[in-house]
Amino acid sequence: MNKIVINLFLILYLLIGSCNVRKAAVIDKMSEYSNPLPVDFGDPFVLRDGGMYYMYGTGAGAKRGFMAYSSANLKEWKSEGQVYFGNNKNGWGTGAYWAPEVYKRDGKYYMFYSAQWKHNPTNEKENFKIGVAVADKPTGPFVDLNDRPVFDPGYPIIDANVWFENGKTYLYYSRCCYKHPVESEVAAWAKAKGLYDEIEESWVYGVEMKSDFSGTIGEPVLLLRPPIKMGTDEWESRSVTSQEVNRRWTEGSFIFKNKSTYYMMYSANNFDGKNYAVGYATSRNPLGPFKKAENNPVLQKNEKVTGTGHNSVTWSPDGKDMLCVYHGRTAATGHTRLVFIDKMEILKDGRLIVHGPTIIE
The missing domain is CATH 1.20.5 (Single alpha-helices involved in coiled-coils or other helix-helix interfaces)
Structure with a gap:
């Protein structure tokens, strides 16, 4: 016994x-x-260069410009201080410095970003445009190429993303919701409910850009917008249906290619709310047409993390894992946005999935 x-x-x-x-x-x-990372960035973008990772984003204490962090392993991050100052010799902005992305081309580093343009003869509340600055190192200092934005489409734009292929350069951006009311079944529903008289929307466009980044070629092409009908991609309308605000966003685009398919990830809903989430669309061409995925959203709030959005994509140091870098909030961090990194993958059937959001307590 x-x-x-x-x-x-x-x-x-x-x-x-x-x-x-x-x-x-x-x-x-x-x-x-170590989610979330101790980096209070919104709109995080990661550049991998020379065995190092460099992260740029909105906020983190930058004064009219952008901070950067560096890491050899995506785990420990070192502050590189402020790498772009809006008052540089060619600076054209007056505030609202958002969403920087940095690309290495011919030994130089180019930062694309959004800011409020000081040329504002009609005193628009949102006068955002996209600029580009250059540096000899990923840690700056970055100086604007020109004393003006890349181009002016006649409406406010933010969230630049760039794609290089076959000698061509493509710029993707989001038209702001500002003064852009759009008729849709969601807008009609909100008005009938007495919630909002109109619903403003932001849309994602793409346009070819000159190789020296001094301007654009041809007319912008509309690539993504919120759904017109109720019951379709309802996750993109939660800012309205949850009565947060009278706006629907399609913004924060990030494009990459897998085999012969272009994947465009994008964020929807209010960046300042809990329903911010990420979806994706696919195309056979860099300027579309793009088709939204049936398994959207691929990243959204759970019981521990909210406001998940505006992502970029990078790879693990060993090159085996595709990684989604995004910002989010937790109960512990309050309204401060911090950076998260989670694995993502493309399945055999072409579906994109993100294994997140995850959090370490």
Whole structure:
């Protein structure tokens, strides 16, 4: 009898030990990137260069400009201080410095960003445009190429994203909601409910850009917009249906290519609310047409993380894992946006999935 009891205790001990090992493995796997990172960026963008990662984003204490962080492993991050100042010799902005992205071309580093243009003869509340600055190092200092934005489409724009292919350069951006009311079934529903008289929308466009980034070629092409009909992609209308605000966003686009398919990730809903989320669309051409995915959204709030959005994509140091870099909020961080990194992948059937949001407590 004693031998049987001892054997039972031994089996129980081994089972508990095995569970603890598995639990530890799960925790270790989830904590690979220590979500959230101690970086209070919105709109994070990661550049990989020379064995190092450089992260740029909105906020983090920058004064009329942008901060940067560096890392060798995506886990420990070092502040590089402010790398772009809006009052540089060619500075054209007056505020609202948002969403920087940095690309290396011919040994130089080019930062695309959004800002409020000081040329504002009609005193528009939102006079956002896109500019480009250059530096010799990823840590700056970045100086504007010109004393003006890249171009003026006649409406406010933000969230630049750039794609290079076959000697061509493509610029993607979001037209702001400002003064852009759009008729839709959602707008009609909101008006009938007495919620809002009109619903303003932001749309994602693409346009070819000159190789020296001094301007654009041809007319912008509309690529993505919120759904017109109720019951279609309803997750993109939560800012309205949850009565947050009378706006629907399609913004924060990020394009990449897998085999022969272009994937454009984008964010919808109010960036300042809990329903901010990420979806994607696919195309065979860099300027579309793009078709939204049936498994959207691929990143959205859960019981621990909210406001998940405006992502970029990078790869793990060993090159094996595709990673989604985005901002979000937790109960502990309050309204401050912090950076999260989660694995993502393209399945055999072409579907994109993000394994997140995850959090380490």
